[in-house]
Amino acid sequence: MSGAPTTIISPEQLLRELDNPDWVIVDCRHDLADPEFGRAAYADGHLPGARFVHLDEDLSGPKDGTNGRHPLPDVAALAQRLGELGIDRTKQVIAYDDAGGMFAARLWWLLRWLGHERVAVLDGDLHAWRRHGGQLTRAPVVPSATRFEPVRQPIDAPLLDVLERYRDEHTLIVDARSPDRFRGENETIDPVGGHIPGAINRFFKDNLDADGNFKPAAQLRREFTTLLDGVTPAQVIHQCGSGVTACHNLLAMEIAGLPGGRLYPGSWSEWCASDQRPVATGP
Known part of the structure; x- marks a missing residue:
């Protein structure tokens, strides 16, 4: 439509x-x-x-x-x-x-x-x-069930793909967690603090303005273009703690007219589950 x-x-x-x-x-x-x-x-x-x-x-x-x-x-x-x-x-x-x-x-x-x-x-x-005057209700909702036909799209990056690409100069990993957790500080959710080596940080809350709305598309485009520094959106893998807030960065890039990035669903919580995978700390 x-x-x-x-x-x-x-x-x-x-x-x-x-x-x-x-x-x-x-x-x-x-x-x-x-x-x-x-x-x-x-x-x-x-x-x-x-x-x-x-x-x-x-x-x-x-x-x-x-x-x-x-x-x-x-x-x-x-x-x-x-x-x-x-x-x-x-x-x-x-x-x-x-x-x-x-x-x-x-x-x-x-x-x-x-x-x-x-x-x-x-x-x-x-x-x-x-x-804006929107109301809430406690009225129960009983949906009319239907059939959803999935057509899976290749927009995720599994662990093996990330392991293969994280040191590739043509791949950029963007971590959506707060800066302190990215640095390996104040980690209270996952058992290990730090980030995937080579990743850069874009806190998902930086996509919002002071009122909690997404920033204008042009501003998001400027910010992400600077962040990517020549890397195309298709070369970007987004991650966070568990594959949730990384979707916020993917949405923000879509708003900015920069589609094509992929999500690493397991994110840091999967990466740090094995001590065989390298960990970086600091900025």
């Missing part, structure tokens, strides 16, 4: 489409320290018509101790869950959270991974929705 939102959408735009039967809104709220937060927050109030997805249960696959904290879900399992939510190839999906798009961007990327480009993140998250 021409003109379908594929990156971000403003609260004003979404308010105009609330009654559109071809649009599906998905609540992605989560708290890494409290896995039940999102479900409780949804029950307490959500956007009208919104369905809820859980980062650990719906947007991630089983952990085996070596594949990271949020491994990719099985394609068939994710497709089934999307169908249960009423999402098929005809639907426009809008993902939101209350964390600047930190978790909503994960659903954005996963849908694109399965070949569905009609997906956008609510700009400014739930806070902007409320500021």
Whole structure:
């Protein structure tokens, strides 16, 4: 569908489409320290018509101790869950959270991974929705189940690919974690502090302005062009702690008109699970 939102959408735009039967809104709220937060927050109030997805249960696959904290879900399992939510190839999906798009961007990327480009993140998250007069409801939502047909896209970079490329001068690894965690300081989530040798840091929160909205496309383009320093987007592998906030950088680059980067889903939590892989610390 021409003109379908594929990156971000403003609260004003979404308010105009609330009654559109071809649009599906998905609540992605989560708290890494409290896995039940999102479900409780949804029950307490959500956007009208919104369905809820859980980062650990719906947007991630089983952990085996070596594949990271949020491994990719099985394609068939994710497709089934999307169908249960009423999402098929005809639907426009809008993902939101209350964390600047930190978790909503994960659903954005996963849908694109399965070949569905009609997906956008609510700009400014739930806070902007409320500021613009958007209401919340506790009304239960019972989606009409459908069938989602996945067409998997090669936009992920598995561990073996990263191992092969991380020292390649034509590959740039961009780490979305906070600068202190990138340096190996104040690590409280993963058992080892540091980063993949050769990686550079772009904290995902730097994609947002003071109000929590994504910066203008032109500004994001300038910032990422400077960061990449001649490397093309197709040569970029994005990672973070567990493959969640790296999606935010991928979304920001898409907004900036710099598509083509790939996600290392296992990210630092998978990389540091083996002491056979090198670790760098400092800037």
